[in-house]
Amino acid sequence: MKNRILLYLTILSLFSFNNYAQKAKVSNADKKYDNYAYIDAIKTYEHVSDKGYKSAEMFQKLGNAYFFNAELDKAAKWYGELFALTSDVDPEYYYRYAHCLRSIGQNDKANEMLKLYNEKSDKPGKGESYIKEINYLDKIKANSGRYKIKDAGVNSQYSDYGSSFYNGKLVFTSSRDTGSLGQRKHTWTDQYFTNLYESNLTGDSLTPGSPKKFSKSVKSKFHEASAIFTNDGKTMYFTRNNYLEGKKGKDGNKVTLIKIYKASFVNNDWANIVELPFNSDNYSTAHPALSVDEKTLYFASDMPGTLGESDIFRVSINSDGSYGTPENLGKTINTAGKETFPFVTDDNEIYFASDTHSGLGGLDIFVSEIKTDGTFGEVQNVGADVNSPKDDFAYLINTKDRIGFFSSNRENGKGYDDIYQFLETRPIKCKYELNGVITELVSAEILPNSKMSLYDDQHKLLKTTESDDKGYYSFEIEGQKTYSVRAEKEEYTTTEKTVTIAEKDCKTQLNLTFEKALCKVAVGDDLGKCFGIKWIYFEFDKSTIKPEAALDLAKILDVMGEYPNMKIDIRSHTDSRGTSKYNEGLSDRRAKSTKEWLIINGINPNRLSSKGYGENQLVNNCSDGVKCSEDEHQQNRRSEFIITAL
Template sequence: MKKNISILLLLLSVSAFAQKSYEKADKFFNQMRYVEAAKAYEKGIDRGDNSMEVLQKAGDAYYFNTDMEQANKWYDILISRYRGEVHPEYLFRFAHTLRGIGNYKSANKWMKAFAKASNKEDKRIDDYAQKEQTLADVMAIPPAFELANLDINTIYSDFGPTYYGSKLIYSSAIDTSYYVKRRYHWNKQPFLNFYEGQINATETNVKRERPFSESLNTKYHEATLTFTKDHKRVYFTRNNYNGDLKRDDEGVNHLKLYTAVRNDSIFSDWSDIQELPFNSDEYSVGHPTLSADNKKLYFVSDMPGSIGATDIFVVDVLDDNRYSTPKNVGPTINTSGREMFPFITEDKLYFASDGHLGIGGLDVFESDVLETSFSEPRNLGLPLNSNLDDFGFIINEANEQGFVCSNREGGVGDDDIYAFRRTTPENITEAIIADNCKQVVKGYVSNTRTKERIADVTVGLYSEEGIKLTETKSQLNGDYQFNYELLCSERYEIRIEKLGYNLNNKLFVTSSISEETIIPLELETVDELIVEDNGVLKIKVGIIFFDTNKSYIRPDAAVELNKIVALMFQQPDLHIRIESHTDSRAKDSYNLALSQRRADSTKDYLIRQGVLSSRIVEARGYGETQLINNCENGVSCEEIEHQLNRRSEFVIVKM
């Protein structure tokens, strides 16, 4: 009885600790301190709490911080464990993270599951149905941009560029400001401030010069701004802060739009900082852009009247710093997703969206300015857009050059600013004709989850019509290359397959501005328990522990073996080989016999749980003949080193 009471007290203590820990995590989450919230939830998971709620919160903490890789990890576990219980919203978010890591095929699969689970009542189903039908067309848009990373980028977030004469004003979390020790809780970076850079003569790079304004920069965030044509008035985004940091009823600090003016002196700073009248403590307003005639101010908000998560709105700029009532620009532009970072010119509206047909995350779109509305948005395609977030597009339409922001792979830091040059389709065609353009296609294959390179993958090249052109295998480092010349700016498809992995394919368009097209590819194992170890497919479960000198299956070992049983039921063609190993202690002959007894005991357990004996092609003990470290006979090792050698492995023979 005392033992039971002790166990009960221990459980209550752990429960109270977990509850207190999650109170703190929930507080972080509600304050949008997502980095800290994620760590707190993960501590609970590490302690063995795999409840639906904590897995949801862990995934959400990364999702709302746009860390799609980590969000995908926790949503994957969540849905694997609670497939029939989770709210359909998590199927949508899981699909969105799959898009964010470039796994479009699986994303489409889970969007279909979302559509089925939500009974077709969610507008995003129609949005995504359009994506599924035309994603190939977006991937096949002829590349029309050349991008270059700027010298001003730091390891932190740099984004939100706008023109200021020959200068570029942008936002950065560079850690050189007065508030060097302050960190934004959302992503643990310094707070954003405005900086000024000099654009070089060719508009291909920018040199950082100085912080832009002492009066505009505060100890909290300032980001994204726009100027009137005479550069005497600025509109900018800032935290809801004007001496005091204000929060709504749920403790959230929203964004607001502010304006300031300066006199004719180039040495004067900005003054008369005022809030715009349509701000609110209850929703966010930000990311401004002015029409060429300075008569219309466009911005982003989640105010009442929004169609989706965030929409683009517009107001008329009236005399005496007055403004009309905000007006939603309408469903042609705004979707059920996020529309952000507008940039308006005389003829075009450019903006970022994850609600329109896109490649992944936020994509940049352009829309023609019509008399009373806008045309259907057009995706600007690769390479301007990527499978991550691309946004903050601005352009000098006189020379078709500008700047865009992205958190794509290969950058300097978090968000980077890139210079671009837009090449017209006519010029591309002329270049193809003039140079008789040919292409070599190559790349690499990696594991979707682990990012490790995968060898011996069958990589097939197909024409747009589905005709097989050639085939190759990935090398030991995962690299592949087709020994087949392709035409420039043409559509092709790559199909890849390997035992133990889901089939995958990728549509692409060959380059027209270089001699080769680089196509990274990804494969995902058919189940998260399946891993590749030095070219051998294995089922990876926790360590199968045995008592000293014993071979019976302990309860903790049964938990791990039951995972293999479940997998084999899900994969009826899966056949395995059981390999059991010991450490070097005790006699060699004894260890060999002990490992064989343990292999046989493991096999018998699987069969008792319903696995056909024919699907276990062998159960073999190797004793100490295959040590994975130097802890052989006569070598003194720590217990943890010996434990590495006491292992059971489940090798996949066929599927």
């Protein structure tokens, strides 16, 4: 994005310039520079540089001209020439050079320049915040890959940016020339002054149609940009140069800054345009955004109290239509650099653009949670899909379908700035959830209306809920912590499980199963089902009882001790793999081993019988020649303890 007052709110420092052989040409270029005719100045400076003329001041101005127009790769070239010539420069040039180096991937050299900036500057905070995260690229990488991006289809060869939703339309800013008589260009960027345009959004994909001008009643002969609307469509806030009712305001340096204005929708058009009371001729306010309840207005400004070059502020909108005192969002959001283009979602998130939070170069888009007490959560870079080494800004999203738009001057665009559409495929931050289904151990029957309790790692009760009619429960939790979930229900034994939540696991499933507190059995029932015994464990291809099997057999032993008249028929089954004869022999040996274990441990032999059935009683279709999964084969490998007498 080429720099403009609308976007950057930058107050330029102008530099004196001396020369000898090329004095006349350079002097002429200086005048153009001072009047913001940067494009012509660049041409002149580069011509004299090509002829071998070198000057620290000229390299400064060349670097600045590209830097202020956000062509950071070209700015890096000329700042490099400056530092090759001298290191006796204002500390700000160390910062600017580092910023440009980072945009072209020269991070090590950028950090060197930032360290020098910190040493030389009396306000090193900007440099410190820029290098505070050594692993910032890893964090950006982790947040990348979340978007599908395409051209929005509304772009021109000029500057198009800053969109908002309004009555099924996309309203955006453009400097395109649509044929109006007297259309004027800004000498700074050689672009037409911006106006508001609209485009109908169609279908579930919110595809923009052909753009047309928004409203003549809002248009002035200067810039209009960044319009937003209340939900009822009756109020609009927008950015405009300091110009109202034919009068142009200027600051002490005779510069026309920008202000936020309000308009009302009356008789099918916009009217009653007024500037907001916290505006001033001496600083800029721009890029308004509304909270979900429309009681707070967010905006960018360089007003007194700004921490850096421009900050994001908020101001309350009172019920009588008046406004409170603007409040700086503070150091979590704002830095010593530029923060601009806020946007607030109905998920209580604020998106904004910054050139100083750790990014990929130029302006990057960031997001932070707005907490219930008005403070802000960790600021996160939204990732390399939306962000690039160039300027990326003006993020807008429909949180229901996760479709949105952003603006960028990245490579291979159609114009000066372009609007891109995106689909967000996964959220940037987990809303951690622990959930599961409650079932009965033996039958796998869904058990609704179970009491569910959540405990922390110190076994402190945090929350309680009930499983629904489908046996489902859910708890909102925090990541990277350990929790225990307890399930309670009448006629069932209380059960509890513990789980540790990994940072990457937004949703963790923890299913719980109940055992019946009283297992009622009759002749013909499988006693093993009372204890969830599906099979007795043996070594592969052997019939020797393993320790795991002994534990289950001890349960059968105990019940038979309690009921001395109970008799059991032990049945062992295999899957279909292997020959039928071999499987029958193996299962018979295993059934006999099970019987012998019970006899050795005190059960009278006349209370026990045993038989191996091999693969003769499969519970599914996994017979010879049928391709089945391991789980399907496992269903056939089972042990049964059928009650034959009580």
